[in-house]
Protein backbone atom coordinates (compact mmCIF):
# COMPACT_ATOMS: atom_id res chain seq x y z
CA UNK A 1 0.00 0.00 0.00
CA UNK A 2 1.31 3.43 -0.93
CA UNK A 3 0.38 4.90 2.47
CA UNK A 4 -1.04 7.96 0.77
CA UNK A 5 -4.82 8.21 0.93
CA UNK A 6 -5.15 10.24 -2.26
CA UNK A 7 -2.92 8.02 -4.39
CA UNK A 8 -4.48 4.88 -2.96
CA UNK A 9 -8.11 5.92 -3.39
CA UNK A 10 -7.73 6.98 -7.05
CA UNK A 11 -8.99 4.24 -9.31
CA UNK A 12 -10.73 2.26 -6.58
CA UNK A 13 -14.51 1.47 -6.81
CA UNK A 14 -16.81 4.39 -5.86
CA UNK A 15 -18.33 2.66 -2.82
CA UNK A 16 -17.48 3.07 0.88
CA UNK A 17 -18.40 0.53 3.55
CA UNK A 18 -19.64 2.29 6.69
CA UNK A 19 -19.05 0.41 9.93
CA UNK A 20 -21.60 1.47 12.57
CA UNK A 21 -21.87 -1.60 14.81
CA UNK A 22 -24.97 -2.26 16.94
CA UNK A 23 -24.06 -4.54 19.89
CA UNK A 24 -27.59 -6.01 20.14
CA UNK A 25 -27.02 -7.66 16.73
CA UNK A 26 -23.83 -9.37 17.95
CA UNK A 27 -24.74 -11.44 21.01
CA UNK A 28 -23.67 -12.89 23.37
CA UNK A 29 -20.13 -11.40 23.12
CA UNK A 30 -20.55 -8.15 21.14
CA UNK A 31 -16.90 -7.01 21.12
CA UNK A 32 -15.52 -10.34 19.88
CA UNK A 33 -18.37 -10.82 17.39
CA UNK A 34 -18.09 -7.28 15.96
CA UNK A 35 -14.33 -7.81 15.58
CA UNK A 36 -14.62 -11.07 13.65
CA UNK A 37 -17.62 -9.99 11.51
CA UNK A 38 -16.03 -6.66 10.55
CA UNK A 39 -12.67 -8.17 9.62
CA UNK A 40 -14.38 -10.90 7.57
CA UNK A 41 -16.56 -8.31 5.85
CA UNK A 42 -13.70 -5.96 5.00
CA UNK A 43 -11.74 -8.87 3.54
CA UNK A 44 -14.75 -10.01 1.47
CA UNK A 45 -15.45 -6.47 0.19
CA UNK A 46 -11.84 -5.33 -0.21
CA UNK A 47 -11.92 -5.31 -4.03
CA UNK A 48 -15.39 -3.76 -4.17
CA UNK A 49 -14.85 -0.68 -1.99
CA UNK A 50 -12.79 2.50 -2.07
CA UNK A 51 -12.48 2.62 1.70
CA UNK A 52 -13.97 1.57 5.01
CA UNK A 53 -15.49 4.33 7.14
CA UNK A 54 -15.59 3.75 10.89
CA UNK A 55 -18.23 5.75 12.75
CA UNK A 56 -16.42 6.63 15.99
CA UNK A 57 -19.68 7.23 17.91
CA UNK A 58 -20.74 3.59 17.79
CA UNK A 59 -17.36 2.44 19.09
CA UNK A 60 -17.24 5.12 21.80
CA UNK A 61 -20.72 3.96 22.90
CA UNK A 62 -19.22 0.53 23.60
CA UNK A 63 -16.91 2.01 26.24
CA UNK A 64 -13.12 1.65 26.51
CA UNK A 65 -13.17 -1.82 24.91
CA UNK A 66 -15.15 -0.46 22.00
CA UNK A 67 -12.74 2.41 21.48
CA UNK A 68 -9.81 -0.05 21.54
CA UNK A 69 -11.70 -2.24 19.08
CA UNK A 70 -12.05 0.61 16.58
CA UNK A 71 -8.31 1.17 16.67
CA UNK A 72 -7.72 -2.56 16.20
CA UNK A 73 -10.08 -2.62 13.20
CA UNK A 74 -8.43 0.45 11.66
CA UNK A 75 -5.10 -1.36 11.87
CA UNK A 76 -6.72 -4.52 10.44
CA UNK A 77 -8.10 -2.65 7.43
CA UNK A 78 -4.71 -1.04 6.79
CA UNK A 79 -3.06 -4.49 6.84
CA UNK A 80 -5.59 -5.55 4.17
CA UNK A 81 -4.57 -2.48 2.12
CA UNK A 82 -8.07 -0.99 2.40
CA UNK A 83 -8.02 2.81 2.91
CA UNK A 84 -9.63 4.05 6.13
CA UNK A 85 -11.85 7.03 6.90
CA UNK A 86 -12.64 7.77 10.54
CA UNK A 87 -15.99 9.54 10.77
CA UNK A 88 -15.57 11.47 14.01
CA UNK A 89 -16.48 14.98 12.76
CA UNK A 90 -13.77 16.61 14.84
CA UNK A 91 -13.22 20.37 15.12
CA UNK A 92 -12.05 22.50 18.04
CA UNK A 93 -9.76 25.39 18.94
CA UNK A 94 -6.39 25.04 17.24
CA UNK A 95 -4.42 23.43 20.05
CA UNK A 96 -7.11 20.79 20.63
CA UNK A 97 -7.50 20.23 16.89
CA UNK A 98 -3.75 19.43 16.82
CA UNK A 99 -4.38 16.68 19.38
CA UNK A 100 -7.32 15.23 17.40
CA UNK A 101 -5.21 15.32 14.24
CA UNK A 102 -2.42 13.48 16.03
CA UNK A 103 -4.88 10.86 17.34
CA UNK A 104 -6.50 10.08 14.00
CA UNK A 105 -4.35 11.28 11.10
CA UNK A 106 -0.77 10.98 12.32
CA UNK A 107 -1.44 7.74 14.23
CA UNK A 108 -2.57 6.10 10.97
CA UNK A 109 -0.54 7.49 8.06
CA UNK A 110 -2.54 7.45 4.85
CA UNK A 111 -5.93 7.60 6.56
CA UNK A 112 -8.70 10.19 6.45
CA UNK A 113 -10.86 11.96 9.02
CA UNK A 114 -14.17 13.86 8.83
CA UNK A 115 -13.98 17.39 10.21
CA UNK A 116 -16.54 20.06 11.16
CA UNK A 117 -15.61 23.50 9.75
CA UNK A 118 -18.07 25.60 11.74
CA UNK A 119 -15.51 26.67 14.38
CA UNK A 120 -13.58 28.47 11.65
CA UNK A 121 -10.34 28.22 9.69
CA UNK A 122 -7.96 27.99 12.65
CA UNK A 123 -9.91 24.98 13.91
CA UNK A 124 -9.54 23.12 10.62
CA UNK A 125 -6.03 24.04 9.44
CA UNK A 126 -4.27 21.70 11.93
CA UNK A 127 -6.08 18.80 10.25
CA UNK A 128 -4.99 19.88 6.77
CA UNK A 129 -1.37 20.24 7.86
CA UNK A 130 -1.42 16.87 9.65
CA UNK A 131 -2.92 15.22 6.55
CA UNK A 132 -0.09 16.68 4.47
CA UNK A 133 2.53 15.32 6.90
CA UNK A 134 0.92 11.89 7.17
CA UNK A 135 -0.21 11.33 3.57
CA UNK A 136 -3.81 11.45 4.75
CA UNK A 137 -6.95 13.35 3.85
CA UNK A 138 -9.67 15.40 5.48
CA UNK A 139 -13.37 15.34 4.56
CA UNK A 140 -14.98 18.61 5.61
CA UNK A 141 -18.73 18.77 6.27
CA UNK A 142 -20.30 21.03 3.66
CA UNK A 143 -23.89 19.85 3.18
CA UNK A 144 -24.86 17.01 5.51
CA UNK A 145 -27.38 14.27 4.72
CA UNK A 146 -29.83 14.79 7.60
CA UNK A 147 -33.32 16.26 7.06
CA UNK A 148 -32.52 19.23 9.32
CA UNK A 149 -29.29 20.14 7.53
CA UNK A 150 -30.81 23.19 5.87
CA UNK A 151 -31.71 25.02 9.10
CA UNK A 152 -28.23 26.51 9.31
CA UNK A 153 -26.42 25.25 6.21
CA UNK A 154 -28.96 26.82 3.82
CA UNK A 155 -29.08 30.19 5.60
CA UNK A 156 -28.45 33.10 3.27
CA UNK A 157 -25.20 34.97 3.80
CA UNK A 158 -25.62 37.85 1.34
CA UNK A 159 -26.74 36.08 -1.84
CA UNK A 160 -25.18 32.72 -1.03
CA UNK A 161 -26.19 29.88 1.23
CA UNK A 162 -23.88 29.14 4.12
CA UNK A 163 -22.81 25.76 2.70
CA UNK A 164 -21.87 27.55 -0.56
CA UNK A 165 -19.70 29.99 1.39
CA UNK A 166 -18.03 27.00 3.08
CA UNK A 167 -17.50 25.31 -0.28
CA UNK A 168 -15.86 28.41 -1.80
CA UNK A 169 -13.42 28.61 1.09
CA UNK A 170 -12.86 24.86 0.90
CA UNK A 171 -12.03 25.02 -2.80
CA UNK A 172 -9.16 27.42 -2.06
CA UNK A 173 -7.88 25.01 0.58
CA UNK A 174 -8.25 22.10 -1.83
CA UNK A 175 -6.08 23.91 -4.39
CA UNK A 176 -3.44 24.52 -1.75
CA UNK A 177 -3.33 20.87 -0.65
CA UNK A 178 -3.33 19.35 -4.13
CA UNK A 179 -1.82 15.96 -4.90
CA UNK A 180 -1.73 15.84 -8.70
CA UNK A 181 -5.25 16.08 -10.08
CA UNK A 182 -6.87 15.62 -6.65
CA UNK A 183 -6.49 17.12 -3.17
CA UNK A 184 -6.10 16.05 0.43
CA UNK A 185 -9.07 18.28 1.18
CA UNK A 186 -12.37 16.56 0.43
CA UNK A 187 -15.98 17.36 1.26
CA UNK A 188 -18.93 15.57 2.85
CA UNK A 189 -22.16 16.01 0.91
CA UNK A 190 -25.31 14.03 1.69
CA UNK A 191 -26.40 11.56 -1.00
CA UNK A 192 -29.90 12.62 0.10
CA UNK A 193 -29.37 15.98 -1.67
CA UNK A 194 -28.59 15.02 -5.30
CA UNK A 195 -28.93 18.59 -6.61
CA UNK A 196 -26.32 19.82 -4.14
CA UNK A 197 -24.09 16.85 -5.00
CA UNK A 198 -24.12 17.98 -8.65
CA UNK A 199 -23.55 21.60 -7.67
CA UNK A 200 -20.67 20.78 -5.33
CA UNK A 201 -19.09 18.35 -7.82
CA UNK A 202 -18.62 21.38 -10.09
CA UNK A 203 -17.72 23.83 -7.30
CA UNK A 204 -15.02 21.58 -5.80
CA UNK A 205 -13.20 20.11 -8.81
CA UNK A 206 -10.13 18.95 -6.81
CA UNK A 207 -11.99 17.38 -3.89
CA UNK A 208 -13.15 13.84 -3.38
CA UNK A 209 -16.80 13.97 -2.33
CA UNK A 210 -17.83 11.59 0.45
CA UNK A 211 -21.57 10.99 0.10
CA UNK A 212 -23.15 9.39 3.18
CA UNK A 213 -26.86 8.64 3.20
CA UNK A 214 -26.98 5.86 0.60
CA UNK A 215 -29.63 3.23 1.42
CA UNK A 216 -31.07 3.62 4.93
CA UNK A 217 -31.49 7.41 4.62
CA UNK A 218 -33.04 7.16 1.17
CA UNK A 219 -30.06 8.27 -0.93
CA UNK A 220 -29.33 6.51 -4.22
CA UNK A 221 -25.92 5.87 -5.82
CA UNK A 222 -24.37 8.85 -7.58
CA UNK A 223 -21.96 8.52 -10.51
CA UNK A 224 -19.14 10.98 -11.04
CA UNK A 225 -15.41 11.54 -10.86
CA UNK A 226 -14.08 11.48 -7.30
CA UNK A 227 -17.45 10.53 -5.83
CA UNK A 228 -17.43 8.08 -2.89
CA UNK A 229 -20.90 6.65 -2.14
CA UNK A 230 -21.05 5.63 1.52
CA UNK A 231 -23.51 3.12 2.98
CA UNK A 232 -23.48 1.93 6.57
CA UNK A 233 -26.65 0.08 7.65
CA UNK A 234 -27.59 -1.11 4.17
CA UNK A 235 -24.14 -2.60 3.53
CA UNK A 236 -22.92 -3.56 7.01
CA UNK A 237 -26.30 -5.06 7.96
CA UNK A 238 -28.01 -5.96 4.67
CA UNK A 239 -31.49 -7.25 5.54
CA UNK A 240 -31.05 -5.85 9.04
CA UNK A 241 -28.43 -8.28 10.31
CA UNK A 242 -24.76 -9.24 9.92
CA UNK A 243 -24.43 -11.30 6.71
CA UNK A 244 -21.23 -11.31 4.66
CA UNK A 245 -22.73 -12.98 1.57
CA UNK A 246 -25.69 -10.59 1.48
CA UNK A 247 -23.30 -7.64 1.90
CA UNK A 248 -21.29 -8.80 -1.13
CA UNK A 249 -24.53 -9.03 -3.16
CA UNK A 250 -25.61 -5.56 -1.99
CA UNK A 251 -22.20 -4.11 -2.89
CA UNK A 252 -22.43 -5.71 -6.35
CA UNK A 253 -25.92 -4.26 -6.81
CA UNK A 254 -24.72 -0.75 -5.84
CA UNK A 255 -21.69 -1.05 -8.11
CA UNK A 256 -23.82 -2.18 -11.03
CA UNK A 257 -25.86 1.01 -10.86
CA UNK A 258 -22.59 2.97 -10.82
CA UNK A 259 -21.12 1.35 -14.01
Ligand SMILES: O=c1ccn([C@@H]2O[C@H](COP(=O)(O)O)[C@@H](O)[C@H]2O)c(=O)[nH]1
Pocket residue numbers: 018020055087143144145146188189190212213214215216217230231232233234
Ligand atom coordinates in the same frame (compact mmCIF):
# COMPACT_ATOMS: atom_id res chain seq x y z
O1 LIG B 1 -23.86 14.12 6.50
C1 LIG B 1 -23.58 13.05 7.06
C2 LIG B 1 -22.33 12.80 7.59
C3 LIG B 1 -22.07 11.59 8.14
N1 LIG B 1 -23.01 10.62 8.19
C4 LIG B 1 -22.65 9.33 8.81
O2 LIG B 1 -22.73 8.31 7.80
C5 LIG B 1 -23.32 7.15 8.32
C6 LIG B 1 -24.63 6.88 7.61
O3 LIG B 1 -25.21 5.67 8.06
P1 LIG B 1 -26.38 4.92 7.27
O4 LIG B 1 -26.65 3.73 8.11
O5 LIG B 1 -25.85 4.57 5.89
O6 LIG B 1 -27.53 5.86 7.21
C7 LIG B 1 -23.48 7.38 9.82
O7 LIG B 1 -22.31 6.93 10.45
C8 LIG B 1 -23.57 8.88 9.92
O8 LIG B 1 -23.11 9.38 11.16
C9 LIG B 1 -24.24 10.86 7.67
O9 LIG B 1 -25.16 9.99 7.66
N2 LIG B 1 -24.49 12.08 7.11
